[in-house]
Amino acid sequence: MNSWGGISFLLVACACLLVGVQLMSEYREEELRRGIQRRCQVDGGWRFYYH
Numbered sequence: 001m002n003s004w005g006g007i008s009f010l011l012v013a014c015a016c017l018l019v020g021v022q023l024m025s026e027y028r029e030e031e032l033r034r035g036i037q038r039r040c041q042v043d044g045g046w047r048f049y050y051h
Helices: 004-034
Strands: 036-040 046-050
Touching: 004 036
Parallel strands: none
Antiparallel strands: 036 046
């Protein structure tokens, strides 16, 4: 990475990933507050449990 373009791309890409992870964790916390529990099964499928 000898150019400023590559360094700026790396910083923007990392920032986008951090924002995505933050949004996903906030969404997950909201589901937990509502009582929705998601668990990944061994077969790889998603199942939803509502309490």
